[in-house]
Amino acid sequence: MIEFDPAAHRMVPQQRWLEDFVLGERFVIPSRTMTPAVFAAFQTASGDTHPVHYDVEYCRARGMPNLLAHGFQTLIHTAPGSGLFPFMVEESLVGFLEQSSRFLKPVYADDTIYPALEVSELTPGRSTGVVTLRSTVFNQRRELVLEGLQKFLIRRRPAASP
Template sequence: MTEGEAGFDPRAHRMVAEQRWFDDFRIGERFPLPSRTMTEAIFLAFQAASGDNHPIHYDRAYCRAHGLPDMLAHGYQVAIQTVAGAGLFPHLVQDSLRAFLEQSSRFLHPVYVGDTLYAALEVDELAPNRTTGVVGLRSTVHNQGGVLVLDGRHRYLIRRHPDMTRGAPDPG
């Protein structure tokens, strides 16, 4: 194949063929994310990226001296397990996504090195506007024992299908 070969369209190179718009979502739809074991390498990578050098996250002796069984994952390290880009959701809204509006998290139980985390996003809000709508996703992370360790929310501004908004001014 040569560069610029006729027939290839980069816009057609997608992870998911189906394009979804605000009106295509339903309350209760679930988007599981890949599971991940919190290895020492992940702890070190997070430390390098965040600059967080508190010993509770990186020093086993310190943790044990303070009554913890092992190194404790930083809250943000757990929250990033809910990044929508790890799953199919952003690929479904590739042409309709306008903005990532907000994210919140509540940390309910500790996560230690070696824990395996299972994250998911579930549609829990659909707030239509004229040409867009807000899709709210409940974000959850469970550990290998089935314990809910994080409960949170994401909100996205998604365009409505163009056929449903013909003639409507777009507020932004």
Template sequence: MTGFDPRSHRMIAEQRWFEDFVLGERFPLPSRTMTSGIFAAFQAASGDHHPIHYDRDYCRAHGLPDMLAHGFQVAIQTAAGAGIFPHLVEQSLKAFLEQSSRFLAPVLLGDTVYPCLEVDELSPNRSTGVVGLRSTVHNQRGVLVMEGRHRYLIRKRPEAGDGAETRPAAG
């Protein structure tokens, strides 16, 4: 035995529970430049083959400076798994409840987007609570191109001696 415990192999040492979140807490996600490879991958995954998303000449003929990212291609930039949030709630996450998005400005090929999640709702229940996250995506010019919400059902901290499994902190 080497003394290694896989349960202690975590990206985030501290497990978080519903009570540990605070309104206004921010979770920036990695920025990403919308390359032709990302456009092609989204087209392949979604099956959306409208030329506005892959044909530059078509876009220019219709008054756009370049290919237009699909709204869902923009929305997926706010996937919580791209950041630390899911690592914080490995033991407490019960469900991803909902997601919504409003698209406010176009995202074009070559734009760099800056997604972020911010706690804007804490609705307690008896043994769980809902953590609502405002999702935003800005472009490289600082323009808010998308805003929306995610809502997650998160367990409250287990009472001592209730038999709930908790992972030891990495040390």
């Protein structure tokens, strides 16, 4: 009979603590093409019904090549759960503290975006600390379309038992 332990059923078996992170370390999030289905899902979730996001002829009449993605529609692709970061801190994560972002260039339907998170600051405290991740999204033309930051409160490594 095979022994099974649900606690060992993890995406990333080695847990990480504040001390384990390194400035410049990157967490790539899978790329995604902004298909009409992505636009429809965002419209359903957000309730946003402005035609600039859902009527291609409205967009073309205003000089845009396709539907314009809502800024938040681009931002959601930087959700850490889309990559490995939150799986690495299942034991040490206390909370998500802060998020900010700047939308630098338009994202249109059929663009492919490439999100990533990078450790940009580590602020240790006594028992916890803050890991600041710089969020970036590039498009298929290698243009930076979004940049921002996300801050997480992470526990320090527990003291070893004597």
